[in-house]
Amino acid sequence: MIRLxxxxxxxxTRRGDLVRAVEDITLEVGDxxxxxxxxxxxxxxxxxxxxxxxLTPATAGSIHIGGQAVREPFPDVxxxxxxxxxxxxxxxxxxxxxxVEMLGLEPRQYRKPAGDLLELTGLGGFExxxxxxxxxGMQQRVAICRAxxxxxxxxxxxxxxxxxxxxxxxxxxLELLRIWEERxxxxxxxxxxxxxxxxxxxxxxxxxxxxGRIARVLTVDLPRPRTMAMEFDPRFKAASxxxxxxIFSRRIPAR
Amino acid sequence: xxxxxxxxEAVVPxxxxxxxxxxxEAATRAxxxxxxxxxxxxxxxxxxxxxxxxxxxxxxVTLYETLGxxxxxxxxxxxxxxxIVYSPALRRALYPLIVLMQxxxxxxxxxxxxxxxxxxxxxxxIVAFLVAFFPVVxxxxxxxxxxxxxxxxxxxxxxxxxxxxxxxxxxxMAMPFIFAGAKVAITLxxxxxxxxxxxxxxxxLGYVILSATSYWKxxxxxxxxxxxxxxxxxxxxxxxxxxxxxCPWLAPAGEE
Numbered sequence: 472m473i474r475l476x477x478x479x480x481x482x483x484t485r486r487g488d489l490v491r492a493v494e495d496i497t498l499e500v501g502d503x504x505x506x507x508x509x510x511x512x513x514x515x516x517x518x519x520x521x522x523x524x525x526l527t528p529a530t531a532g533s534i535h536i537g538g539q540a541v542r543e544p545f546p547d548v549x550x551x552x553x554x555x556x557x558x559x560x561x562x563x564x565x566x567x568x569x570x571v572e573m574l575g576l577e578p579r580q581y582r583k584p585a586g587d588l589l590e591l592t593g594l595g596g597f598e599x600x601x602x603x604x605x606x607x608g609m610q611q612r613v614a615i616c617r618a619x620x621x622x623x624x625x626x627x628x629x630x631x632x633x634x635x636x637x638x639x640x641x642x643x644x645l646e647l648l649r650i651w652e653e654r655x656x657x658x659x660x661x662x663x664x665x666x667x668x669x670x671x672x673x674x675x676x677x678x679x680x681x682x683g684r685i686a687r688v689l690t691v692d693l694p695r696p697r698t699m700a701m702e703f704d705p706r707f708k709a710a711s712x713x714x715x716x717x718i719f720s721r722r723i724p725a726r
Numbered sequence: 727x728x729x730x731x732x733x734x735e736a737v738v739p740x741x742x743x744x745x746x747x748x749x750x751e752a753a754t755r756a757x758x759x760x761x762x763x764x765x766x767x768x769x770x771x772x773x774x775x776x777x778x779x780x781x782x783x784x785x786x787v788t789l790y791e792t793l794g795x796x797x798x799x800x801x802x803x804x805x806x807x808x809x810i811v812y813s814p815a816l817r818r819a820l821y822p823l824i825v826l827m828q829x830x831x832x833x834x835x836x837x838x839x840x841x842x843x844x845x846x847x848x849x850x851x852i853v854a855f856l857v858a859f860f861p862v863v864x865x866x867x868x869x870x871x872x873x874x875x876x877x878x879x880x881x882x883x884x885x886x887x888x889x890x891x892x893x894x895x896x897x898x899m900a901m902p903f904i905f906a907g908a909k910v911a912i913t914l915x916x917x918x919x920x921x922x923x924x925x926x927x928x929x930x931l932g933y934v935i936l937s938a939t940s941y942w943k944x945x946x947x948x949x950x951x952x953x954x955x956x957x958x959x960x961x962x963x964x965x966x967x968x969x970x971x972x973c974p975w976l977a978p979a980g981e982e
Contacts, residue, residue, distance in 0.1 A: 521879070524879075525883075526882060544883045544884075546883065546884050548883055550879065550880050552876040554876065556876045556880070558877075558895070559975045559976075560975040570880075570884060572894070573880070573881055573886040601975055
């Protein structure tokens with residue numbers, strides 16, 4: 472379980488200005504829960520992920536994972552970013568093995584599980600290809616396999632499908648849900664797509680910008696497995712209307 | 727189709743060069759231009775052939791100085807760039823010095839260097855090194871700094887050591903940049919070696935050019951110049967070849 476208790480992050484820019492990235496974030500995420508963070512850009516969603524991963528220290532409040540305070544990076548976590556950031560000189564298989572290698576584990580013992588993961592994500596047979604030979608969606612699948620290989624209990628995803636075209640994006644969302652059904656883990660998923668946030672999540676955390684705060688946490692009341700057809704479910708519509716209201720109502724009108 | 731394409735690719739430049747040479751030859755004959763002002767290609771060829779054995783020795787000397795300067799520029803430039811990227815303090819300390827060194831015209835330092843270091847090949851190696859090392863430092867530093875921050879976060883979250891991250895991520899990521907620097911450095915090394923020879927030497931292709939011109943033997947100077955450019959082209963090609971072998975992933979998709 473992840474517990475964020477009045478977490479805040481203030482940093483100083485190069486010019487010396489203080490920027491409050493996030494403020495007063497209190498949130499609990501249960502084991503194997505899928506939580507999406509949604510909000511306009513600049514609301515500190517990505518900062519929040521880095522705080523949870525221990526990559527940057529919080530300036531206020533505390534973060535606990537499984538009862539332990541997070542003060543430094545801990546390896547039981549997988550990261551997926553907006554860009555796949557694969558290593559262009561490595562084959563698909565070696566890119567997936569990168570995570571266990573950096574963890575100091577023996578890559579040879581992970582060849583079989585890595586192959587299984589590639590199979591699971593529809594990349595069977597692509598082991599020896601190089602990243603430049605793959606499409607954007609396939610590259611992102613490799614990045615997801617890399618994150619999953621050490622079997623972390625927590626997966627942090629920072630707009631992982633944000634750089635993909637709309638069709639690939641929908642496909643990948645459902646794909647991710649399928650993978651998650653098979654390999655349950657806690658997922659914190661940042662997005663700026665409201666439908667994506669609702670389709671994926673058990674709970675949606677709606678954030679407001681500058682400084683990033685939690686506006687509300689919505690529980691998505693839709694059965695699993697989710698399908699694209701649920702977008703027409705009245706509950707889906709109600710949820711997305713609510714999220715939209717929360718994000719836009721607090722904005723000062725442009726006129 | 728492919729063969730025809732290749733033929734056109736090869737034939738067009740060859741025909742152009744031959745055409746220029748023919749026009750040059752014809753012009754020198756038609757206008758009776760003296761050899762010491764503008765020698766005809768045939769005269770250059772004849773003189774070069776007559777010098778073929780002596781050229782072997784001179785070419786070897788210049789090649790040796792060039793390769794020495796290039797090797798030194800890589801051996802010093804790459805580690806220096808690593809220091810600059812990894813230590814902000816060293817960056818502040820070293821960068822102004824490096825830029826200062828670069829801004830001094832090398833042709834101006836060469837006489838002083840030769841005065842200090844004396845005769846022989848070593849001072850020319852140093853001049854070649856001084857001319858060539860700047861792009862190596864700058865390109866390598868740029869390449870090391872160009873690692874996507876996400877990859878650094880990833881390595882950090884896996885608690886990989888800085889050294890491991892350097893070896894497995896940052897250095898290979900910088901390889902294309904390092905090779906870009908090396909390609910510039912190898913051609914600059916040739917220039918450096920020749921500049922060093924101009925200032926004071928009794929062997930090498932630069933020396934041949936200098937002494938040939940002082941005896942009005944322009945056709946000899948020209949043949950030495952052609953050898954120098956051939957050397958630069960071959961060296962550049964060699965570095966490109968090493969790049970292709972070392973970084974096969976850089977080949978654009980669809981190319982075999």
